[in-house]
Amino acid sequence: MRNNIQLPERVDLARCPTPFQLLTRASKRWGAGRRIWVKRDDLTGTTLTGNKVRKLEFFAAYAKARGIDTLITCGGLQSNHARATAAVCAQLGWHCELVLRGKTAEPSGNTLLDKLFGADIQVVEAPHYQRHLVELLEQTAERHRLLGRNPLIIPTGGSNGIGIWGYIAAARELLTDFSNQGITDAAVVTATGSGGTQAGLTLGMDMASANIDVIGIAVSDDSTWFNKKVIDDIEEARKQWPDLPALRRNPITIDDFVGPGYGRAGTEIYALIAELAALEGVVLDPVYTGKAFYGMLELIKNNQIGAHQDIVFVHTGGIFGLFPHHQQLAGLLEF
Numbered sequence: 412m413r414n415n416i417q418l419p420e421r422v423d424l425a426r427c428p429t430p431f432q433l434l435t436r437a438s439k440r441w442g443a444g445r446r447i448w449v450k451r452d453d454l455t456g457t458t459l460t461g462n463k464v465r466k467l468e469f470f471a472a473y474a475k476a477r478g479i480d481t482l483i484t485c486g487g488l489q490s491n492h493a494r495a496t497a498a499v500c501a502q503l504g505w506h507c508e509l510v511l512r513g514k515t516a517e518p519s520g521n522t523l524l525d526k527l528f529g530a531d532i533q534v535v536e537a538p539h540y541q542r543h544l545v546e547l548l549e550q551t552a553e554r555h556r557l558l559g560r561n562p563l564i565i566p567t568g569g570s571n572g573i574g575i576w577g578y579i580a581a582a583r584e585l586l587t588d589f590s591n592q593g594i595t596d597a598a599v600v601t602a603t604g605s606g607g608t609q610a611g612l613t614l615g616m617d618m619a620s621a622n623i624d625v626i627g628i629a630v631s632d633d634s635t636w637f638n639k640k641v642i643d644d645i646e647e648a649r650k651q652w653p654d655l656p657a658l659r660r661n662p663i664t665i666d667d668f669v670g671p672g673y674g675r676a677g678t679e680i681y682a683l684i685a686e687l688a689a690l691e692g693v694v695l696d697p698v699y700t701g702k703a704f705y706g707m708l709e710l711i712k713n714n715q716i717g718a719h720q721d722i723v724f725v726h727t728g729g730i731f732g733l734f735p736h737h738q739q740l741a742g743l744l745e746f
C-alpha cells in the first residue's frame with residue numbers, strides 16, 4: 412500500500428508528536444463557522460524549534476551513514492534552517508558553516524544562536540550570493556575537505572529529496588491527530604519558503620489517499636515556481652527511493668500574501684501577530700507564519716478554502732525571527 416512505505420533512517424532530534432490544538436477563540440473570531448486547528452511544530456524543541464528539525468532528522472541519519480562530520484548550509488541572515496542546522500551540529504559534535512545572504516551578521520535572533528552553537532558564518536551580499544551560491548557552497552566544502560573533514564552541503568531550507576521525508580512523516584503524524592479528533596476532511600495550510608514542507612505534506616496526504624488539501628502560502632517567489640519545486644523535490648526523492656509514488660494531485664500554492672517581499676511585512680501582519688498572541692497564546696513571526704496565517708484567514712473570509720469544516724495551520728516555528736522586528740511590533744503595543 413502506498414502509505415505503508417517504510418521511512419528511511421532518521422536521528423531522533425525533534426520532540427514529536429507535536430501537540431494538535433483547537434483554537435477556540437480564533438475559530439470564533441475568524442473561522443466563519445469552521446474550526447481552526449494548529450499543529451504545533453513550533454514546539455519541536457527549544458532552540459531546534461520549527462519545521463526544519465523534522466527534515467534535519469533525515470539529513471543527520473544520511474550524514475551519519477556516510478561518515479559526515481561537517482554540515483554546510485545557506486539562507487538569509489536570519490534563516491531558521493541555518494540556526495536549526497547549527498544546533499544539530501552542536502548536538503552531534505559536528506562542524507557547521509553557514510553561508511548567509513546579507514550585509515553584516517547582527518548579534519540577534521537566529522544569528523546570535525548560530526554563533527552560540529559555534530557555527531562559522533560567511534556573510535555574502537545579496538547579488539553575489541544569488542549569482543554564485545553553488546560555487547560558494549562548493550568552495551566552502553572544499554576548504555573543509557582540505558582540513559581533513561567530510562562535509563555535506565544541505566540546500567536552502569533543507570528542501571530536496573532527503574528533506575522531504577520530514578514532512579512525509581509529519582503527514583502521517585497529522586493523520587493520527589485527525590483520526591483522534593474524528594476529522595476526515597480538512598485543509599492543511601503551511602508557510603512555503605523553499606517548498607520542502609509543502610512537498611512532504613502534499614505527497615504524504617496523497618499517499619494516504621486522504622481527502623485533505625494541502626495549501627502552501629508563499630512567502631517569496633510565485634506559485635509557478637513553488638508548484639514546480641514541490642514536484643522536483645518529490646521526483647528527486649523518487650530517484651533514490653523508487654518505491655515512493657508520483658504525486659497524483661496538483662500542488663496548491665497561493666502567492667497573494669508575499670507582501671512587500673521576503674523578510675518584510677505590512678502592518679496587517681504585525682497587527683495579526685499581536686492579536687493572535689493575546690487571543691490564544693500562540694506567537695507567529697513576520698517572515699513565515701504571520702504571512703501564512705494571514706493568508707489562511709483571507710482564504711476563509713473569501714470562501715476560497717473549499718468546503719472543509721476543519722482548517723489546520725501547521726505552525727512551522729520561526730520565533731527567533733520575530734526579535735529583529737521588535738521595533739515594528741513595539742509601535743503597536745503600549746510600553
Ligand SMILES: Cc1ncc(COP(=O)(O)O)c(C=O)c1O
Pocket residue numbers: 461462490491492568570602603604605606607608609699700727728729
Ligand atoms: C518558520 C518557517 N516556516 C516555514 C518555512 C518554510 O518551509 P519550507 O522551506 O520547507 O518551504 C521556513 C523556512 O523556509 C521557516 O523557517
